[in-house]
């Protein structure tokens with residue numbers, strides 16, 4: 001949830017745009033080489049980046065109590081996250097230290113992890129507790145055979161993991177998931193498209209009128225957005241037409257609930273979409289240059305039975321209409337890459353968060369010792385009213 005001051009400022013920027021017929025825009029046009037969506041080398045460099053960056057793994061609410069765990073692949077690596085007896089979340093490479101079987105699948109609640117193969121047993125903090133017929137392993141140092149940890153940070157209602165890197169800082173995003181809310185839905189979907197093409201569909205409002213003529217556009221605007229940058233991450237705000245009623249309300253008394261949708265892009269591969277009654281954490285897991293798995297968790301914005309029912313109803317609407325429209329376009333772009341018509345895609349001044357994403361992604365890839373890419377700085381002042 002954004003703060004009240006932030007809400008009020010954003011509402012004012014939206015009303016100003018409505019009055020002037022303008023929108024936030026970037027300073028320049030970005031040309032992204034099409035090869036970057038197709039190349040196996042580029043894909044490998046992006047996977048390496050995902051592994052050395054603190055990236056969202058799941059909502060905190062997916063690990064509600066002691067012993068709650070969630071296992072899934074992140075950047076192609078099986079990872080297990082668990083809330084320990086001390087309430088702290090830890091994460092491990094999900095592979096037994098005997099012969100590598102995965103010690104947990106899916107999600108659940110456990111007192112310890114018992115490997116399904118020969119029952120080596122690990123504590124929630126990863127320590128190896130028990131080895132059946134231990135005398136068969138003379139000299140085994142149990143202390144050196146715990147599950148292999150990866151770095152974890154719990155922040156803003158999200159569990160971030162960093163598999164390979166020591167860097168644990170995350171971007172200075174003001175808010176993501178409200179604490180203490182229940183997960184009301186989880187979905188896993190696979191798309192036949194590069195993860196960046198899918199990501200791009202979330203972070204510009206230039207397509208709303210044309211891609212979503214009957215779902216979102218009747219409630220929204222054509223090309224009217226507010227953009228904010230937080231380091232490598234950013235936020236795009238989609239206002240509803242009914243926000244106009246705030247023109248009559250004194251700024252300090254304006255309430256934006258139901259009048260704005262915030263979409264946070266959490267660099268590089270996650271999104272938090274805050275709608276009127278529910279919030280989604282979406283993580284895009286690249287599976288191949290042309291295939292992506294989307295993990296999407298939904299939490300209700302408010303507590304109570306009525307709020308939960310309303311949130312579920314809204315989620316069903318957004319998920320069944322707008323999301324399918326985006327998916328159709330995204331997969332059509334991927335198929336269209338074969339047309340070989342474009343050397344580069346052109347992102348205009350009304351798609352500035354996408355330009356910011358590609359610029360920062362290029363810079364992050366260039367920072368890798370193993371990847372020689374052109375470098376780029378991350379200017380903070382490129383987005384402005386237009």
Ligand code: FES
Pocket residue numbers: 096097098099100101115116117118119120
């Ligand atoms: S592989 Fe896990 S106990 Fe053997």
Ligand SMILES: [Fe+2]
Pocket residue numbers: 201202207208211212322326
């Ligand atoms: Fe869309």
